[in-house]
Amino acid sequence: MSTWNPGTTDTVDAVFDAALEASPDEVFLDFSGQASTYAQVARLIGQTASLFEECGVGRGDRVVTLLDNNLDAVVTFFAAARLGAVAVPVNTAYRGEFLRHQVADAGARLVVAESEYTGRLLQVREGVPELRTLLYRGQGAGFTPTSSGESRASMKASAWPTVGNKMSLRGSLGLGSIAMRVL
Secondary structure (H helix, E strand, C coil): CCCCCCCCCCCHHHHHHHHHHHCCCCEEEEECCEEEEHHHHHHHHHHHHHHHHHCCCCCCCEEEEECCCCHHHHHHHHHHHHCCCEEEECCCCCCHHHHHHHHHHHCCCEEEEEHHHHHHHHHCHHHCCCCCEEEEEECCCCCCCCCCCHHHCCCCECCCCEECCEECCCCCCCCCEEEEEEC
8 A cells, every 4th residue: 555645746647547557457437337447447538638639628728527427527537637637527407607607717618518418508608708619428419409599609520430520539438429519
């Protein structure tokens, strides 16, 4: 067992990489019986970090997440950390002004959300001037414009496996398909 040394600084990313090197085939996470090894999660983290980079995320940026408790929530946290960005998880029950305030206060240009929460985000979009990209996950992630003003934003990519003309994230964000919307 290792002990804490106040003179050393380790990042979350470095600690994960050390565990990956020591035990790549050991189970790192288990969500509802779906076990994922360090190596599997590391692959997802790398793919997700690449997607975040494609979306313009870099050191010091904030990535708001509006995700249920699942593998993707953990992967987005580590992917943001890998880039030197900060993951800002937001309570999935928030709506209206509560949600707008959290996203605007974070100053995030990117939000990653469950598809069922995208309508809430789009309703407060006007009050979040920095927000540029919404990545959303879920079964059949795709976008159907509604009367809430969504048509003014263009869809950059619809469903897996491409973002623009680039291959991206087969199987990640971890459990479902993903779509991207440039706002």
